[in-house]
Amino acid sequence: MIYTVTLNPSIDYIVEVEDLKLGDLNRMKRDLKLPGGKGINVSRVLDQLGVENTALGFLGGFTGRYIADKLREDSIQSDFVFVADDTRINIKLKHGDETEINGLGPVIRDEEAQQLLDKLSHLQENDIVILSGSAPPSLGGDFYQKLIEACGQSGAEFVIDTTGKALMNALVHKPLVVKPNHHELAELYGVTINSIEEIVTYGRKLLEEGAKHVLISMAGEGALLITQNNVYRATVPSGTVKNSVGAGDSMIAGFVGTLFLTGDPIEAFRAGVASGSATAFSDDLATKEEIERLRPQVEIVPLS
Numbered sequence: 001m002i003y004t005v006t007l008n009p010s011i012d013y014i015v016e017v018e019d020l021k022l023g024d025l026n027r028m029k030r031d032l033k034l035p036g037g038k039g040i041n042v043s044r045v046l047d048q049l050g051v052e053n054t055a056l057g058f059l060g061g062f063t064g065r066y067i068a069d070k071l072r073e074d075s076i077q078s079d080f081v082f083v084a085d086d087t088r089i090n091i092k093l094k095h096g097d098e099t100e101i102n103g104l105g106p107v108i109r110d111e112e113a114q115q116l117l118d119k120l121s122h123l124q125e126n127d128i129v130i131l132s133g134s135a136p137p138s139l140g141g142d143f144y145q146k147l148i149e150a151c152g153q154s155g156a157e158f159v160i161d162t163t164g165k166a167l168m169n170a171l172v173h174k175p176l177v178v179k180p181n182h183h184e185l186a187e188l189y190g191v192t193i194n195s196i197e198e199i200v201t202y203g204r205k206l207l208e209e210g211a212k213h214v215l216i217s218m219a220g221e222g223a224l225l226i227t228q229n230n231v232y233r234a235t236v237p238s239g240t241v242k243n244s245v246g247a248g249d250s251m252i253a254g255f256v257g258t259l260f261l262t263g264d265p266i267e268a269f270r271a272g273v274a275s276g277s278a279t280a281f282s283d284d285l286a287t288k289e290e291i292e293r294l295r296p297q298v299e300i301v302p303l304s
């Protein structure tokens, strides 16, 4: 079974305005509310791909109930810990450009945090746990470490999609997949990256430090897969970008879901890129139909 963990879910409130005027009244041209948070997005795309999974994490208040209802309506399995405080609302403002304002998230009490750890004590050896997104500040910086230790105790694999120290500290525990984009990769090592060769150099460092598969996404410029033996580059299909929110999460869903089903990293890479692009070309997340339409357009070539 695949589990996703979203420590800090959100209602993504997508607001479109014709021409943003700061310090003035703006009227919305269009708005849309979506259940969000990185792990929840991964669960929704896994579901489209027909990969059984359960979404875990913290939900609270009226916003948390909204997300739980939406997931139930779409028959997405979930087993959240319900907390006293409200789940955040993240604003995604489309005004020609995309501006995002993400909330801090609710206060998570110690006993609520423990309830999530208890859920992970039932993991089994061939389970995969996908840990995605930011943690609410009240959880403390080491909460991902506790989750990773819980995975380790049962022999389950884990995937981690976060940034900074939490990601670097996870590497020694051998994550199945990490997926920084090329900007995040440069930030992780405190460098400026100017070429594909440099991306490969720093991507390989993540592998040397413990990751089993390194995916580097480069938005419309394609993606790289770095494994112990090879480096592959994928082209992305062409299309009109409608929404890049959740493109990275969709890529993780496509990659991990396909790796889980087939054990084939190249097919997983193809599915990951197709799923990311299918989301980029849609208002909401990728649908099965759009992923299948794009899958044959993804070309993969070995670089070494």
Ligand SMILES: Nc1ncnc2c1ncn2[C@@H]1O[C@H](COP(=O)(O)OP(=O)(O)OP(=O)(O)O)[C@@H](O)[C@H]1O
Pocket: 180, 181, 217, 218, 219, 220, 221, 222, 223, 236, 237, 238, 239, 241, 244, 245, 246, 247, 248, 249, 251, 272, 273, 274, 275, 276, 277, 278, 280
């Ligand atoms: N302009 C684009 N054209 C085609 N595909 C795209 C485009 N932007 C994103 N994608 C698809 O989505 C994948 C992930 O994109 P990106 O590199 O933007 O990840 P990310 O920064 O983690 O995304 P986000 O944080 O917005 O979810 C890409 O590998 C690609 O498949």
Ligand SMILES: O=P(O)(O)OC[C@@]1(O)O[C@H](CO)[C@@H](O)[C@@H]1O
Pocket: 008, 010, 012, 035, 036, 037, 038, 041, 090, 102, 132, 133, 134, 135, 245, 246, 247, 248, 249
């Ligand atoms: O604040 P975080 O946890 O880093 O990111 C949260 C978020 O921006 O990520 C998802 C897209 O990847 C959105 O659904 C959500 O609003």
